[in-house]
Amino acid sequence: MLRPSSFRPALRSRAVRSTRFASTGSNPQLEAAQKKAQDVFSSTQQTATKAFENAKKIAGPLGETAGKYLARATKSAGPLGERAGKLMGTYKEPVLYNFTVFREILKQVYRAEGLSPPSSIDVVRSAYRTMWTNATSKAFWQKTISSGEVARLGVYALEAYGIFKIGEMVGRRSIVGYKLD
Known part of the structure; x- marks a missing residue:
């Protein structure tokens, strides 16, 4: 009768042979696929690097300033800042990267909509003057009510009030009331 220990070397040699055969065999399709994957990876990496560099260039002083502030904040926070980093x-x-992409999207919207900062203080004054005359004009309110624009103005007022309240909550660092000691 054969002992079980006599089968072990035979089983081990088969496992080693099959593993060795699979790993040392030259497969041109596998090599071609690996080469293609490496080429795609390297081209993707180069494209991403170029995009990141372009985003840095476009960000200009704002991107550099944000990086400097981040470094200063990390340094000034000491060990806690280093841990957070x-x-x-x-x-x-x-x-x-996502911050720079978001900034780029905002720039594209800014350009597409033709937005620009006021060219002079007179433009700002005339805009506020127009708002004040409309707010105090009885004819403006009659026209607004008759055309149904009151609902739109109400929504705008509600949004402004909500933003104000959120700012208050952030300012006092509490949702309800001030923290008194």
Whole structure:
């Protein structure tokens, strides 16, 4: 009768042979696929690097300033700031990249809508003067009520009030009331 220990070397040699045969065999299709994957990865990496560099260039002083402030904040926070930076770890670059992408989208919207800051103080004064005359004019309110624009103005007023209240909550660092000691 054969002992079980006599089968073990035979089984081991088969496992080693099959593993060795699979790993040492030259497969041209596998090599071509690996080469293509490496080429795609390197081209994607180069494209991403170029996009990131372009985003940095377009961001200009704002991107550099944000980076400087981030570095200063990390340095001034001391060990806690360093820990926070380490906790972000690999997420730091994607967060900064997404910030630059968001800024680029805002720039595109800014250009597409033809937005621009006021060219002079007179433009700002005339805009506020127009708002004040409309707010105090009886004819404006009659026209607004008859045309149904009151609902739109009400929604705008509600949005402004909500933004004001959120600002108050952030300012006092509490949802309800002030923290008194």
